[in-house]
Amino acid sequence: MANQSAALTEVFGALADPTRRSIVAALGRGPESVSTLAAPFTMALPSFMKHLRVLERCGVIRSNKIGRVRTCELVPKRLAPAERWMAGQRAIWESRTDRLVHFVEALQPQELPNDTGKL
């Protein structure tokens, strides 16, 4: 449970940056070399590498060096718990909203507040 929470903290933290979200989006289309990934960004390569390391540390991407080329790929299953957490929260408040709607619909007219008719 603590590990799951720590993993969520890491993944949400990794996604709390526009460069890292762009890297995730780019790698969703397929593996890429670091130089190709870095090309659209104006930042210096060492800064870019720091972002890659944040994503690699929490397992959202992995990389592999062959010769002088380091290639990165996405590990989609590491994003899944974060998406499930968000969907789970939505399910909780949607079921609460549904219960409220049913409650209001079940009220008899005389139970509704006096000013309802003015709406």
Add this chain to the structure above:
Amino acid sequence: MANQSAALTEVFGALADPTRRSIVAALGRGPESVSTLAAPFTMALPSFMKHLRVLERCGVIRSNKIGRVRTCELVPKRLAPAERWMAGQRAIWESRTDRLVHFVEALQPQELPNDTGKL
């Protein structure tokens, strides 16, 4: 677009903390006073209030003070773009995986690597 990205950065950053995720989860079940929300946590109230402010600043929760009681409530629509972003990424890599599967299925046996038969 820049605003959307800044909002995603803020929301993902807000969720990158177990206390703040617990607050979101608690408020998903309905509005709560600050003191009720803070009760399960061992941290000092000023530290807890800092977490509430982070959530309030990015609009994920809002609060209202009546007399001496401050009540917080969730603003689910502020979490929706983050969930949509994650679902969007999944759609991209799932469609890529589907294309790869179709490509492999469409290959004639003689086009498959020689060692496939050994699997």
